[in-house]
Amino acid sequence: MKEEDTRERILNAAREVFSKKGYAGSTTKEISSFAEVAEITLFRHFETKNNLFCETISKFIVKPMLNFNSSKTKLNSEQVIEKIIEERTSTLRKNRDLFICTIYEAQFNDEIKNMLKSIFSKVFDELMHYMRDGYMKSGEKTIEYMAQIILSTIVGLIIFESLTGSDTFKDTIKLYETIKTLV
Incomplete structure (x- = not known):
């Protein structure tokens, strides 16, 4: 899988999870699971939950x-x-x-x-x-x-x-x- 595809899947998953649960109610574990990637992969791409939220926005x-x-x-x-x-x-x-x-x-x-x-x-x-x-x-x-x-x-x-x-x-x-x- 290409890096860009992985990043897009994570962003799309983050959009879904943040939209449903808000920032505080969402976890990186849940987002990575929704994106079907390991949580460490999410952190390699975005480093922090806040960075992921900002990039999603x-x-x-x-x-x-x-x-x-x-x-x-x-x-x-x-x-x-x-x-x-x-x-x-x-x-x-x-x-x-x-x-x-x-x-x-x-x-x-x-x-x-x-x-x-x-x-x-x-x-x-x-x-x-x-x-x-x-x-x-x-x-x-x-x-x-x-x-x-x-x-x-x-x-x-x-x-x-x-x-x-x-x-x-x-x-x-x-x-x-x-x-x-x-x-």
């Missing part, structure tokens, strides 16, 4: 959240904003339980808190960039508030869906239209 949340390439292909500013909302919401929905676990752990772990701050800051900056193009006459403060509302709505929606099982805004364009109406 990076792979399944940070990298997809910061990938803006598909958002920018021949679209106007408003379409790009819709695409940013759609892709971020989709990423967080796919990784809802891991995201909720990450938010919880950020209270106790500065490295994780900084990862989340970095994600939100970069998504915020990207939203601001395209909102300036599309809403120039609204003024800088208004654009900043709109970007904050959009980002807060995405995060709040994921938490709300997690707690209630509701999928009222399955259609992210409907979500964006509702946000625009409110703002």
